[in-house]
């Protein structure tokens with residue numbers, strides 16, 4: 001099977017990783033010649049489907065499925081108009097709702113999904129974030145009126161409308177849901193760990209991230225939102241497990257980055273193959289599993305080795321897959337022992353959470369040893 005992945009950044013790298021693990025042949029299309037997924041796939045193609053729809057059609061005629069892996073509206077519109085329905089793994093109607101937090105929050109409120117309180121009921125500290133952007137761009141924490149108006153101006157400067165809501169704290173969790181337009185299935189819960197800019201630096205997948213009842217609640221929320229959208233394709237639900245229960249931050253009907261690779265490493269469930277299976281008429285769920293994984297990003301620059309969010313990792317140059325790097329199972333990296341700057345996503349799995357954690361720590365130890373460094377810098381968001 002040959003799949004065409006449109007977009008060669010973070011989502012594109014994720015899709016190539018999943019395609020490679022499933023033994024599919026991957027074509028990546030990006031208009032930027034330096035898009036990192038181009039060096040990872042089997043057939044890199046520098047092309048803009050918007051300005052060159054004929055060449056794009058010709059290319060996709062030879063592919064079984066086309067997978068949008070970008071959030072550019074003009075590209076998504078072009079794909080919807082050039083690729084016929086059954087081969088495009090994308091649900092434009094669901095995406096139109098979930099790509100606006102204002103719209104999806106209204107939908108979730110109508111379904112009684114637990115969410116952070118809205119402004120002004122919530123008071124300070126409050127989160128100010130753009131409705132339509134993603135990847136934690138423009139998200140700020142406001143402690144007072146100055147912070148609030150600064151956050152709102154930042155969002156407006158990005159050309160978006162602000163969503164202002166209660167700042168909730170606790171572990172960030174995520175689950176993917178796949179629907180076939182009639183029914184949907186929730187897959188595996190992961191825990192998402194953040195860098196100081198609220199960007200995801202690490203994903204952990206393992207049993208027991210949530211108590212059983214909360215896990216059922218999260219799966220049920222995902223399924224009810226997917227069913228309300230009549231979802232055909234994949235969506236993820238991001239929530240925070242607070243002391244007073246789960247609070248849902250957002251839903252997104254597109255293939256996510258990072259969590260599918262962590263799910264694959266821990267459980268063997270390949271969400272790309274699950275999407276394909278669902279598109280072919282067989283929507284499957286994921287059974288119970290016992291494995292664990294740790295997936296994380298690091299950057300070496302200015303003589304310092306540190307954890308980083310995926311936006312920093314996305315600056316990787318012509319990355320490759322490498323098995324066994326520093327003792328990991330799989331890395332996506334431009335590591336070069338002689339370079340003064342490189343980046344890596346490092347993935348390890350284990351039979352138990354402890355085994356996955358200690359293997360991940362051993363990878364850090366080996367990086368420090370091999371690079372003759374004393375310390376690894378690992379920062380998280382501001383703690384209130």
Ligand SMILES: Nc1ncnc2c1ncn2[C@@H]1O[C@H](COP(=O)(O)OP(=O)(O)O)[C@@H](O)[C@H]1O
Pocket residue numbers: 116127129133134135136137139165166167168169172194198238249250
């Ligand atoms: N209400 C909130 N309370 C605490 N943290 C939040 C809240 N809303 C967003 N965040 C943080 O900001 C990140 C990005 O926000 P999110 O709603 O997921 O938007 P997007 O991923 O589309 O940028 C979240 O992963 C979370 O870390």
Ligand SMILES: [Mg+2]
Pocket residue numbers: 135136238250
């Ligand atoms: Mg998010």
